[in-house]
Amino acid sequence: MTNPLLPTATTTDERQRDAQVAILPVGSFEQHGDHLPLSTDTIIATLISQSIADAYPVMLLPPITISCSHEHAAWTGTVSISARTLHAVITDVHDSLNGPNALVIVNAHGGNYVLSNVVQEASAAGRAMALFPTREDWQEARNAAHLTSSMHEDMHAGEIETSILLHAYPQVIRPGYENADHTDDDRRHLLTEGMPAYTKNGVIGRPSLATAEKGQGRPRLPHHQLRPRDEPARQALLNCSHRDQAAARRAAVQRPVACPPSGRAAWGPVPDGSGTPGRPPHAGPAVPAERTDQDCRAAAQMQSYDRHCMAGRRTCSGAIDDPGFVPHPGSPSSVVDLLEGTMSGMPKDPPEPMKHHLRQRMNDHARSRWQLSGVDVHFRGGFAYVEARLHGGAHARLCRLGFKGLLHTWGFAIYLPDEGIYQDSLLPSGHPSGTPEEALDCACAFQFTAPDAHTTPPPPSTNRGDAGLGRNV
Numbered sequence: 001m002t003n004p005l006l007p008t009a010t011t012t013d014e015r016q017r018d019a020q021v022a023i024l025p026v027g028s029f030e031q032h033g034d035h036l037p038l039s040t041d042t043i044i045a046t047l048i049s050q051s052i053a054d055a056y057p058v059m060l061l062p063p064i065t066i067s068c069s070h071e072h073a074a075w076t077g078t079v080s081i082s083a084r085t086l087h088a089v090i091t092d093v094h095d096s097l098n099g100p101n102a103l104v105i106v107n108a109h110g111g112n113y114v115l116s117n118v119v120q121e122a123s124a125a126g127r128a129m130a131l132f133p134t135r136e137d138w139q140e141a142r143n144a145a146h147l148t149s150s151m152h153e154d155m156h157a158g159e160i161e162t163s164i165l166l167h168a169y170p171q172v173i174r175p176g177y178e179n180a181d182h183t184d185d186d187r188r189h190l191l192t193e194g195m196p197a198y199t200k201n202g203v204i205g206r207p208s209l210a211t212a213e214k215g216q217g218r219p220r221l222p223h224h225q226l227r228p229r230d231e232p233a234r235q236a237l238l239n240c241s242h243r244d245q246a247a248a249r250r251a252a253v254q255r256p257v258a259c260p261p262s263g264r265a266a267w268g269p270v271p272d273g274s275g276t277p278g279r280p281p282h283a284g285p286a287v288p289a290e291r292t293d294q295d296c297r298a299a300a301q302m303q304s305y306d307r308h309c310m311a312g313r314r315t316c317s318g319a320i321d322d323p324g325f326v327p328h329p330g331s332p333s334s335v336v337d338l339l340e341g342t343m344s345g346m347p348k349d350p351p352e353p354m355k356h357h358l359r360q361r362m363n364d365h366a367r368s369r370w371q372l373s374g375v376d377v378h379f380r381g382g383f384a385y386v387e388a389r390l391h392g393g394a395h396a397r398l399c400r401l402g403f404k405g406l407l408h409t410w411g412f413a414i415y416l417p418d419e420g421i422y423q424d425s426l427l428p429s430g431h432p433s434g435t436p437e438e439a440l441d442c443a444c445a446f447q448f449t450a451p452d453a454h455t456t457p458p459p460p461s462t463n464r465g466d467a468g469l470g471r472n473v
Contacts, residue, residue, distance in 0.1 A: 005046045007060045014099060017057050020381075021128075022100040024093060025049040025063035026086075028109040031075035032157040033203040035177035036165060038077050039065065040157070043172075044164055045108035048133065048219055052106070059100050064089065068111050071194040075202055083114040090118045094129060101381040102128030104335055110155075125421040126413070132335045133219035145217025148209045153183055156195070158205015159214070167215025177207040349382050350403045357407065358384060358436055365437045370444050384410070386443065398443035404433060412439045414446055 009017075027042025037043070042065045053060040067086050072078040081089075094103045107115050115131055122129035133141070139151060142160060149159045162177050183205065184198040198204060350358070359377045366372040366388065373389040375398070384401040400422045402411025411433045413422040427434040427442055 006062050014059055019057055019059040019100050021102045021104060022059040022061055022097055023049045023052050023104050023106060024061045026067055026105055026107045026112060027063050027065055028067045028069045029065055030069035030072040030078040031202045033180055033201055035174045035180055035207065036157050036161060037172050040161055041109040043169060045106050047168055049106045067109055071111055071190060074194060074196045087114050087118055105131045107131060130335045137219040141217045141219040145214040147214060149206045153185060153205060155204040157203045158207050159209045162207040162210035163215035164218050166210055166212040181206045181208050354407060355379055362436050362440055365440055396447055398447060399439055401439055408435050409433050410436060410439060414443055
């Protein structure tokens, strides 16, 4: 019998789907009273994930079935992993994706607080990742289902979780939920004392109010009925949300950093976020002053600092014990932006002849202009990761190029070795994209601050940044 909780797609199916986004359900294996199975959160996470896969051409991953359930450790059957292990697992899954460029984590266990940090760190490093559902998504689901209990009252194994399983998998529910109600609204010491301090039967909520009809109201994505094949509707959604929001983000945090060999550099931010001294915040670049390559490096790092601060200001907050809720960066529409915008906006993989041409072109320029042994160019998900081959056998990461569908125009992101990340940047022309030669010149001037730096291998980096890129593929 086929397990409905596990995806059954073949590698041929995924190759033909060519998904740009992967969906990862995250559940738990913890007590849910005497009437719900230990796998309740995993079942709910998988149901929500499947609803996303029904609406979008995504790659549906199998669920993570054990997570951070330490508050339930007193009950037999509960199994947990540490927060650092869950962090590592999510990061490894994201880095090992073969095809998709982005990851949506669908979490159904409120104790997985670390997932908010995973998404924050990924966003700060320029990786595409999002977390769903939010507190607001759960509240909308409750309102749509006309639940009687409040979100705070209905914390665990209560009305909403029992209703969802009554609707989707009634065969897994044991008798007795009609008489299992228990509430305790003052749970201020939950983190230190765990669930036993507030319940004896493992329930905090009112499962007696559950019905199969209410279970249809589980969290769903806004616009989930819009499939990418519905081109007019999809374009309308993109035009009013993803494109405009992306433009606003670029205007707010992506100020120019350019390091051409001539030493000219555009304006960069300052740590207090006020923009270039003497200019209004986020003002457009004026005629730049002459700067050294070291100044360029400092400006790029300051820009990255500014981007981290912006990510921090986007962080939401909320009650830690609400079911399925984990605070996360971004607005409630961020997952829709990722699904709709990423699938249409992320670059497709260039054809093999174009890959060959780019490698040859960049190697010729690296040898003639920078006297390097050459460059290695690795392709993944529409991006070309460029790494310098230094004399003596050492390597140094330089930049990431984004395929734009044209042979002579590529998006540009510079590699910051101190932080181990790729930072979207502007070329000397003031544009975020240009020729491969322009990108290589800018990256080399940034990385090699001395005229003969290309002859001296750099010290090995302890932070490789985006694992799975460059030579570590």
